[in-house]
Amino acid sequence: MPTIQDVARRAHVSTATVSRVLSTPEVVSEATRERVMAAVEALGYEPNYAAKSLRTLRTAKIVVTVPDISNPFFSSVIRGAEEAAQGAGYSVLLGDTRHSTEREEQYAGMLRRKEADGLIFLGHRLPDTLAELIGRQGAKAPVVNGCEFSPDLGVSSAHIDNAAAATEAMDLLYGLGHRTIGVITGPLASPLSRDRLAGVWTAAARHGAEAGLRIATGDFSVESGEREAESLLAAAKEPTALFCFSDEMAMGALAAARQRGRRCPDDLSLVGFDDIRFARYLEPALTTVSQPMEDLGRTAVALLLDILRGGQDAPRSVTLPHRLVVRGSTGLARR
Amino acid sequence: MPTIQDVARRAHVSTATVSRVLSTPEVVSEATRERVMAAVEALGYEPNYAAKSLRTLRTAKIVVTVPDISNPFFSSVIRGAEEAAQGAGYSVLLGDTRHSTEREEQYAGMLRRKEADGLIFLGHRLPDTLAELIGRQGAKAPVVNGCEFSPDLGVSSAHIDNAAAATEAMDLLYGLGHRTIGVITGPLASPLSRDRLAGVWTAAARHGAEAGLRIATGDFSVESGEREAESLLAAAKEPTALFCFSDEMAMGALAAARQRGRRCPDDLSLVGFDDIRFARYLEPALTTVSQPMEDLGRTAVALLLDILRGGQDAPRSVTLPHRLVVRGSTGLARR
DNA sequence: TAGAGTGATGTAATCGATTTCATAAACGCG
DNA sequence: CGCGTTTATGAAATCGATTACATCACTCTA
Structure with a gap:
């Protein structure tokens, strides 16, 4: 428990000098510097975080809120975010909101209490607390949206071109001869689900195959994938391919198809989204749209740090590249 | 940015009274209380986190370090930890150490700087910083090991009975007639890998089948599972069953078996560990030892909070129940 | 030589909250 | 009524760091 007073006493300097040696050593003479550092080491001194934070008005913390940390897509995004934050001298406060507005608001309150310098939310919903902050500060509000792009929110964001990615996936299926295609979306409250669905329709229109689309709404979970695939495969006009808006849902759909005796890709082609590990x-092996998940996290952090540095006048949107990875789950349509 | 001074001025009381209204309202008269609360609400006041932390010497933060947040086992443990922490008024600082000693030490430094009140590490390695702290404070050091049990570390821990779980998994395989069994362990630096391996040997001895064991060392990743399974399946005396110390490795092993034309469970039975989603x-469907991952996280947090409350005189070890879940990946031995 | 500029250091204020100690008023009991 | 106890509140200290402003010593230039 040594304090800066102990160091100053031991090194026969003032606390200001100790502080300077630690923060701006170039303004302190070498002899003094050495004396101070010897005292620091002898005492095992490290500045008290709260005292420093109180004086500097800086916490060196960012909050990252996520609907479910155990979702493999989000956990990878957070991995990238944590790495980038740590590299820049920041720590990540993890907020698993479990899709709860109340929890989202609680974590947003950390900004107000000066408990964190900035916040990244991995979801589509902007808590009221943050909306107010953005209303007041505009693009200077230290808030970034990761993975979603909602221009009306007025926040910076890092994401892929979800519409184009979905179009590509569908083009692949149409190119394989599929005409009746099931699509299991995420929740349509989410802009990324809506963008992907728009991309689906774009491709369907391009191929004059709108009538063959079968849309079902999932929630990105493996369970909803299984459930919605069951419904789609039970239909009178059964799809020869399924496009799922997450790999998790694709896994559930694969299990459902198997349950019905459908072979993949012979009877049913399958495309996922994310390219989880x-x-x-x-x-x-799953054909899927590969997202650079860790890069999404890193980019979100870079955007936030730029805001914190005062470098942004308007919300920025960074679109990262996606890639369609063709593996064994897609094949020529049989019928 | 209102401060407590603004509230006190507006409510015509001292700052001490404002503080009391917020922290110990029962010692303040109702009239004064109402006046203060009205001012708090009118001003949108919330106590400054750093000031509070500096005075109270409490951060309401715990650090959780994890070798890889995107590993589905760990992300589930962290989910449980975050929930328990939040419920108790704590926030989780996430430290993804990427198996790096240096990062582990950096996060451990948070305790020294009073940047966090306690730390849970989800790995087997105890950073020097923490070892020193424990050397000094013993069981009162606010450090808990999650998922591992190393009695010599002198820290509390939450884990399952890894040896018993492994024995059960092996018993199942022996019961199905398997005699040549491949085992893909995690890194043997890890006590949980060693415990599981001990359990493997216990079962082998019980069945007089030690000679039929084929041990390979993986690192819990899907890639190492694939690689080690390839080696095991290329052996002259090929195992009829594989027991992998993580579901991830089991998935890699499954892919390797398929690559070699082995059908599971007809040619090769497979058992994993974790029961990830x-x-x-x-x-x-994978036969696997199911771990209560979120409960492990919750229990680790409960242990840590107990330490922080001064409730522990000696390191405690909490063993949570595991369960062998038999699914389709295991069947009778063919040869 | 005198004055201006630079480098180095110290004192005291500051950040914003909580809590200790003191004091006054009210209450209850003998 | 007087005294002891309880309740309620305020002033000031405290937590531990950083930094603004002041001062001194030294150097350089006109």
Whole structure:
């Protein structure tokens, strides 16, 4: 428990000098510097975080809120974010909101209490607290949206071109001869789900195949994928391909197809979204839209740090590249 | 940015009274209380976190360090930890150490700087910083090990009985007639890997089948599972079953088996460990030791909070129940 | 030589909250 | 009524760091 007073006493200097040696050593003479550092080391001194934060008005913390940390997509995004934050001298306060507005508001309150310098939310909903802050500060509000792009929110964001990615996935299926295609979306409250769905319609229109689309709404979970695939595959005009807006849902859909005796890709082609770590180890290996998840996290942090540095006058939107990865789950349409 | 001074001025009381209204309202008269609360609301006042933390010597933060947040086992543990922490008024600082000693030490430094009140590490390695702290404070050091049990570390821990779980998994395989069994362990620096391996040997001895064991060392990743399974399946005396110390490795092993034309469970039975969310959706659905991952996180947090409350005189070890979940990946031995 | 500029350091204020100690008023009991 | 106890509140200290402003010593230039 040594304080700066102990160091100053031991080194026969003032606390201001100790502070300077630690923060701006170039303004302190070498002899003094050495004396101070010897005292610091002898005492094992480290500045008290709260005292420093109170004086400097800086917490060196960012809050990252996420609907579910155990979702493999989000956990990878957070991995990238944590790395970028740490590299820049920031720590990540993790907020698993479990899709709860109340929890979202609680974590947003951290900005107000000066408990964190900035916040990244990995979801589509902007808590009221943050909306007010943005209303007041505009683009200077230290808030970034990760993975979603909602221009009306007035916040910076990092994301892929979800519409184009979905169009590509659908083009692949149409190119394989599929005409009746099931699409399992995420929740349509989410702009990224809506963008992907728009991309689906774009491709369908391009191929004159709108009538063959079968849309079902999932929630990105493996369970909803299974459930919605069951419904789609039970239909009178059964799809020969499924496009799921997450790999998790694709895994659930794959299980449902198997349950009905459908072979993938012979009877049913399957496309996922995300390219989570296990996608290539499935049987068959999953064709999927690959998102640079860790890069999304890193980019979100970079945007936030730029805001904190005063470098942004308007909300910025960074679109990262996606990639359609064709593996064994897609094949020629049979019928 | 109102301060407590603004509230006190507006309510015509001292700052001490404002503080009391917020922290110990029962010692303040109702009339005064109402006046203060009206001022608080009118001004939108919220106490400055750093000032409060500096005075109270409490951060209401715990650090959780994890080797890889995107590993589905760890992300689930962290989910439980975050929930328990939040419920108790604490926030989680996430430290993804990426298996780096240096990062582990950096996060451990948060305790020294009074940047966090306590720390949970989800790994087997105790950073020097923490070892020193424990050397000094013993069981009162606010440090908990999650998922591992190393009695010599002198820290409290939450874990399952890894040896018993492994024994059960092996018993299942022996019961199905398997005699040549491959085991893909985690890194043997880790006590949980060693415990599981001990359990493996216990079962092998019980069945007089030590000679039929084929041990390979993985690192819990899907890639190492694939790689080690390839080696094991390339052996002259090929195992009829594989027991992998994580579901991830089991998925890699499954892919390797398929690559070699082995059918699971007909040619090769497979047992994993963890029961991650996708285990049941694999083909075949994975037989695995189910760990209560979120409960592990919750329990670790409960242990830490107990330490912080001064409630522990000696390191405690909480063993949570595991369960062997038999699914389609295990079947009778063919040869 | 005198004055201006630079480098180095110290004193005291500052950040904003909580809590200790003191004091006054009210209450209850003998 | 007097005294002891309880309730309520305020002033000032405290938490531990940073930094603004002042001062001194030294150097350089006109």
